[in-house]
Amino acid sequence: MKNQIENIKRLSHELTTELLKLHFANDTQIIDKNQTDYITIPLGISFNDMNKIIIENTLKHFNNNQSKTAKSLGIGRVTLYRHIKDYDIKI
Numbered sequence: 001m002k003n004q005i006e007n008i009k010r011l012s013h014e015l016t017t018e019l020l021k022l023h024f025a026n027d028t029q030i031i032d033k034n035q036t037d038y039i040t041i042p043l044g045i046s047f048n049d050m051n052k053i054i055i056e057n058t059l060k061h062f063n064n065n066q067s068k069t070a071k072s073l074g075i076g077r078v079t080l081y082r083h084i085k086d087y088d089i090k091i
Contacts, residue, residue, distance in 0.1 A: 037061070052087040055080070064091050 039057045041050050055073070062068040070080040084091065 048087065051083065052089065055083055055087065056089055059089070059091065066091075 039053060041053055045053075055069070058069045058072055059066070062072065066080055066084075067077060070077045073080065075083075083089070
């Protein structure tokens with residue numbers, strides 16, 4: 001159990017770090033505000049809320065195609081289905 005908690009903390013930190021890098025990298029570039037291929041995730045929200053935002057927007061991007069969404073997110077379809085159910089995402 002302790003190892004699982006440590007792994008979750010490490011993965012959470014790595015994901016947060018990567019998202020912040022992407023956010024700040026985007027801030028230094030000129031972004032077409034009409035482009036819909038990016039989202040803004042506010043700092044201070046929970047990890048679950050962040051995941052829900054990412055999944056909802058990725059589903060929207062792929063017109064609710066769950067196979068393409070799962071592939072884009074680097075997760076399996078079964079994992080995506082579980083997240084959709086857990087986060088009460090409406091399709």
